[in-house]
Amino acid sequence: MATRRLSLTYPPHLIKEPVIYRVAKECNLVPNIRKARVTDTTGEVILDFQGEEADLERGITYLTRHGITVEEVREKS
Secondary structure (H helix, E strand, O other), X not given: OEEEEEEEEEOXXXXXXXXXXXXXXXHOOEEEEEEEEEOOOOEEEEEXXXXXXXXXXXXXXXXXXXXXXXXXXXXXX
């Protein structure tokens, strides 16, 4: 099992959609939300996804195909 910390930025039309639930269920991932900020115009989430490496890649592809900006968060040393 691998874990990736990701920063997600949602466009306005996806703010009320259960995107994290859907990607977790469809790609067999376990989400752990670390931080979230949602307004009427944007949604920003930092979360950890845990799963097999291939599932993590599928999840990132799923999110970007739906218009979500995905950036990997690197831990500061």
